[in-house]
Amino acid sequence: MDDAITIRGLRKRYGDKQAVDGLDLDIQVGEVFAFLGPNGAGKTTTVEILEGFRTRDDGDVRVLGTDPGKANLAWRERIGIVLQTSGGLDLLTPREALASTAKVFAHPLPVDQVIADVGLQEKADNRISGLSGGQRRRLDVALGIIGRPEVLFLDEPTTGFDPEARREFWGLIEQLKGQGTTILLTTHYLDEAEHLADRVGVIAAGKLLALDTPANLGGRDTQEATVTWEEAGTRHTVRTNEPTAEVGRLSQRLAGEVPGLLVTRPSLEDTYLALIAPHLAADETAGERAA
Amino acid sequence: MTSSVALGWDRTVLELKMYSREKEAVFFSFLFPILMLTLFSVIFGSSIKGDPSNQAVHVNAARLFLPGMISAGVLLTSFQTMAMSVATERDDGTLKRLRSTPMPPVAYFLGKVGLVVLTSLAQTVVLLLVARVAFGVELPTAGSAWLTFLAVFFLGVFGGVVLGIAYSSIASARSVTAVVVGPMLVLQFISGVYFQFSQIPSWLQQVASVFPLKWIAQGMRSVFYPDSWRSMEMAGQWEIGCTALVLAAWAVLGLVLCLRTFRWFKRGTT
Incomplete structure (x- = not known):
């Protein structure tokens, strides 16, 4: 399977x-x-x-x-689930929240290791209410992964x-x-x-x-690429299926480095x-x- | 099963940590009855007499209010704490998060029961100490009185927990304070917690008799009041058997409601 x-x-x-x-x-x-x-x-x-x-x-x-x-x-x-929001933990510290969650799993990761993995060492013993949005989200992930x-x-x-x-x-x-x-x-x-x-x-x-x-x-990879460059003070644009060949020709014609060269595909x-x-x-x- | 109990105890410790860090909860559910007992005892001192027909036995204000404050405390720490915390935890995603782990659901409820039993026991012990040490209230010495006390206490606490969990389903985190605290205040006023129950109009006594708080308060009065004051009760008796029956019935009803209505997720999200 x-x-x-x-x-x-x-x-x-x-x-x-x-x-x-x-x-x-x-x-x-x-x-x-x-x-x-x-x-x-x-x-x-x-x-x-x-x-x-x-x-x-x-x-x-x-x-x-x-x-x-x-x-x-x-x-x-x-299964590990990182919810969109996990409230209700404000009064605890990350270490307390993780330790109590770890206890319900049979083979959890060590709490200290998870704290280090998500980069919360310095906040491990602070109240969760004081964490920034990013730190809180990392705690959410820590809670999601502690059960391996x-x-x-x-x-x-x-x-x-x-x-x-x-x-x-x-x-x-x-x-x-x-x-x-x-x-x-x-x-x-x-x-x-x-x-x-x-x-x-x-x-x-x-x-x-x-x-x-x-x-x-x-089909991003096979769509036409766009080649643009600077020549005589203006910007030129060519759409092509063969951008490599196009750049080769340009390089030859302009004798070396093509000014402002960009080759893009659809983002x-x-x-x-x-x-x-x-x-x-x-x-x-x-x-x-x-x- | 053993692991559920161990996890339940672990939840209890966690719940106690959170409870003790929530200043408002500690004040309004834990300290409030203690504060009220102290206030009433200081304000009214020894000036309160019993029923005119019972002038023979005088009690001071502390003894008069002690049963009511213990009863209010039981309901505040069980029903009010439970209804408010479960409604909040349902809305803020705590229940969903717990449900997403392999935690046995019973561990969550054991944690709540542990929290409530420990906090209400501590509260009651403090109330008894304040009454005894600060205001010289004579506590009962008969074993039978303390047996009644324990029966009423634990039936009240258990009923409060299950009814609180069931009640949480009709509130959202936003409405829960009003939905819980309002009715609780009314119930305290009509159940003889702040006024002597005998002074309440009899139709209101009848209304109060439907709810458990009246019976908890009556049971506590039977423990802490002079025995001759039984004549001031509705039936002229302490009705201890009836009290136990009514409280047990509420506890069973609460348990059934709690099992049938409990939801892990906010309404409209499944």
Whole structure:
């Protein structure tokens, strides 16, 4: 069994809104998979069904071979969940919160090690109410990983982070990936998906619109590249399927270094926006609910 | 099973830490009855007489208010603490977070019960000490009185816990203070906690008799008042058997409600 998560024909409806509309997906053991999509696309609903927190209307779902809807505590041993918000800990210190969480797992990581992994050593014995947003989020991750999960769910982990905190957080996720943890993350940030994920799935209106590596999503890799350069005081632009040959010709013609040379392909953001554009208008009204 | 108990104890320690760090909770549920007893005892001193027909037995204000303050304390530390904390923990995601781990659900409830039993015991001991040491209240010496005390205390605490958990389902974190504290105040006033129960109009006594606080207070009066004061009760008796029955019935009802209505997640999120 190489799939940590399998989803077949998943459907979930709220009132007259089809939040998840026939989703199929396999996520391999050890893979980092990112769900991208606008608010209300069905990301969180799907993830919560996989976590065993929501019922589904139809379809088959397996996480580590178990149906999350019928999961027991032994299954919870193998799952880590980083919630969008984890309140109610303000009066404790990170060390106290982690120690009490560690006790419910059979084979937890040492508390001190987890504190060091998420970089909270200096705040380990301070009240959680005094942590910054980024520190708090790292504590959330620490709580999610202390039980040595095989599958980790991360729901919009870096929302509200400053760029530096986000970089640090990415390092943490890469470290977990290096240890073989299967990670399913949802995010609004395309750079985050591009940086972390082995594959991304773009979801809108409950349907999977595209599924590929970040580099290949939506045929990004084979689309025309744009070559621009400076010549005689003006900027020139050429769109081509053979950017290498184009640059070679330019280099020859301009005798060496090409001034202001840029070769670009459509960014992940361009590709993503093109993919979801047809769904945005339809999604707007029903969007708030599942978000 | 043993691990559930061990985890329950671990939760108890954690709950105690959080409780003791929450200044408002410590004040309004733990210290409040102690403060009220001290205030009443200082303000009214020894000027309070019993019923005119019972002039033979005089008590001071501390003895008069002691049963009511113990009863209020039992309900504040059990029902009020429980209703408010569970409603808050449901809304702020604490319950969801706990549910996302392999913690056996019973450990959560054992932790709550542990918190309430320890805090209300401590509170009651402080109340008794203040009454005895500061205001010279004679405490009962008969074993049967203390047996009654323990029965009423633990039935009251257990009922308060399960009813509080059940009650938490009708409140959200935002509304919980009003939804819990309001009715609790009314109940305290009509159940003979702040006024002598015999001075309350009989139709209000009837209303109060539906709820457990009246019976806890009556049970506590039977322990701490002169035995001859039984004539001031509604039935002219202490009604200890009836008290135990009513409290047990509330406890069972609370347990059933709690089991049937408990939710780990906020409304509309499953």
